Amino acid sequence: MKELRLMKGNEALAEAAIRAGADAYFGYPITPQSEVIEYLMRENPADRTGMQVLQAESEVAAINMIYGAAGCGKRAITSSSSPGISLKMEGISYIAGAELPCVVVNVVRAGPGLGTIQPSQSDYFQAVKGGGHGDYKMIVLAPATVQESVDYVKLGFDLAFKYRNPVMILSDGIIGQMMEKVELFEQMPRSTEEYDWATVGKKPGKNSVFVTSLQLQSEEQEKVNLRLQAKYRVIEKNEVRYETYMCDDAEYLFVAFGSCARITRKSMEMAREKGHKVGLIRPQTLYPFPEEVIYEMGGRVKGILTVEMNAGQMVEDVKLAVNGQCPVKHFGRFGGMIPSPDEILNALEQKIIGG
Amino acid sequence: MITPENLVYEKTKVMTDRVLHYCPGCGHGTAHRMLAEVIDELGIQGDTIGVAPVGCSVLAYYYFNVDMQEAAHGRAPAVATGIKRVLPEKYVFTYQGDGDLAAIGTAETIHACNRGENILIVFINNGIYGMTGGQMAPTTLPGMKSSTSPRGRDVATMGNPLKITELIAELPGTYFVTRQSVHTPGNARKTRRALKKALEYQKLNKGTCFVEIVANCPSGWKMTPVQSNKWMEEHMFSFYPLGDIKVPEK
Numbered sequence: 001m002k003e004l005r006l007m008k009g010n011e012a013l014a015e016a017a018i019r020a021g022a023d024a025y026f027g028y029p030i031t032p033q034s035e036v037i038e039y040l041m042r043e044n045p046a047d048r049t050g051m052q053v054l055q056a057e058s059e060v061a062a063i064n065m066i067y068g069a070a071g072c073g074k075r076a077i078t079s080s081s082s083p084g085i086s087l088k089m090e091g092i093s094y095i096a097g098a099e100l101p102c103v104v105v106n107v108v109r110a111g112p113g114l115g116t117i118q119p120s121q122s123d124y125f126q127a128v129k130g131g132g133h134g135d136y137k138m139i140v141l142a143p144a145t146v147q148e149s150v151d152y153v154k155l156g157f158d159l160a161f162k163y164r165n166p167v168m169i170l171s172d173g174i175i176g177q178m179m180e181k182v183e184l185f186e187q188m189p190r191s192t193e194e195y196d197w198a199t200v201g202k203k204p205g206k207n208s209v210f211v212t213s214l215q216l217q218s219e220e221q222e223k224v225n226l227r228l229q230a231k232y233r234v235i236e237k238n239e240v241r242y243e244t245y246m247c248d249d250a251e252y253l254f255v256a257f258g259s260c261a262r263i264t265r266k267s268m269e270m271a272r273e274k275g276h277k278v279g280l281i282r283p284q285t286l287y288p289f290p291e292e293v294i295y296e297m298g299g300r301v302k303g304i305l306t307v308e309m310n311a312g313q314m315v316e317d318v319k320l321a322v323n324g325q326c327p328v329k330h331f332g333r334f335g336g337m338i339p340s341p342d343e344i345l346n347a348l349e350q351k352i353i354g355g
Numbered sequence: 356m357i358t359p360e361n362l363v364y365e366k367t368k369v370m371t372d373r374v375l376h377y378c379p380g381c382g383h384g385t386a387h388r389m390l391a392e393v394i395d396e397l398g399i400q401g402d403t404i405g406v407a408p409v410g411c412s413v414l415a416y417y418y419f420n421v422d423m424q425e426a427a428h429g430r431a432p433a434v435a436t437g438i439k440r441v442l443p444e445k446y447v448f449t450y451q452g453d454g455d456l457a458a459i460g461t462a463e464t465i466h467a468c469n470r471g472e473n474i475l476i477v478f479i480n481n482g483i484y485g486m487t488g489g490q491m492a493p494t495t496l497p498g499m500k501s502s503t504s505p506r507g508r509d510v511a512t513m514g515n516p517l518k519i520t521e522l523i524a525e526l527p528g529t530y531f532v533t534r535q536s537v538h539t540p541g542n543a544r545k546t547r548r549a550l551k552k553a554l555e556y557q558k559l560n561k562g563t564c565f566v567e568i569v570a571n572c573p574s575g576w577k578m579t580p581v582q583s584n585k586w587m588e589e590h591m592f593s594f595y596p597l598g599d600i601k602v603p604e605k
Binding site: 023024026052054056057058060064065066068069071072076090091098199200201202203204208212214216 | 371400401402403404406407413414416419420421422423424425426427430433434435436437438439440441442445462463466
């Protein structure tokens, strides 16, 4: 039975992990996402589903515990916030290289360095362009609501196992901390499926399995890279997700993701009241990026403004997608500051409509 | 002619037929075989999951005929924790060198042991970074030469060798901690017994078992295999004395 609750984003996400049939959570506390592990420890899912929860000694250890559990074909999830995600990047690269499925949640706070605990979207580049070393991609899901934080845990595990690839939920401090109405999906059973790539103990008559990202011969390593790239092309073809608002008659366009898209939607409505025909595209997947729809809109509108809580990151991907068909500008607040609908509207008028 | 009647020795099936990449005279081959034989003898080949490190034994999964994972440098105890937590009924071991275990992976080592993860950690201590070409290790002896301590390890500026096994033994999470070697048949047999005990203890869920094997590195030490074993006896064993450090209380 579906269940309606008022929940904090981080806690709802933790509950979703239990309900999605996760086998294990490994994490390390960091603001603004410590409620994830606190909720799990309080809830003690070992009693509900058998799910294992462990507070690791560091984010580095946590992501490597994820590697170990994922290498056994288990559904493993971890969460952290920006400085902690930087520490996890080594492990994420190994997970991508060894083609293991897992879900990594980043409740983004502002950087660089220790930065501040306030919300930000300044880890966009790190999430979609690699972050760790080597040519690899994570599938990046960008929730804009507590509801999506919940739904993307389930979707994240599905995509991770479909492609044997790490999935990142790129949330932020607003979504992690705010309380919203959320519809929780029903408890799913933990999977008992055994995979031929997973280390669960050598089967008689079969070769032993090893999980590795190492190929000492360049020819072999290139083959691995080619295989990964081919997989990423399939992901780009199949997994683009986005929402459009009032794009049909739009003369101007906002592109914004996550919590910023919600604020921008208000700005769009305010602009419409003033007679500006403005639409909004909200990418739900940041990788793969909704290039096609943005290209198509770029050919129809007079200008595009990306609104981001960073100094201008997604704007680069929007420009690549638009390919020079119309002006593309960026408006952002950063360092933990959240843009108001008024200042976004003002930026649209200054940079795009009047620009 | 080998017939079943006169067969006195057979290579364990828990080692593959792949040719070892280790240097001639290196201790890894014997250490691998001791562990593989024990897995065979206990009949747990299908229930064992190993974790290889970064270092000379990075390719250990080519040689052990059990399911294995290759960990990032130093992270093997964390990877093993992840495996053991989701498959608690399996036998899980890590096989790590001194740089992996006692330098870059010190935190993972100490915390896995402190939590008392029910895993076996096999620690090969040869006091040098073999794979990268003979650099100083956390366990390099005072005055010992390496490519990054070319005038010998100066403890005043380079720090002291870390007796991590003695540290580990202090932690309540460890159940059995021992230091062995494999450079003579007698020592190899003792190592074998220690590894067997450690894997048997894993069934008890009483905590981490930690088996250090002091080993030679002829290439890194720039000695012949025979010289290196003699040097190990004369220098390494006085600093890293062999024997049990922590045994289960009766």
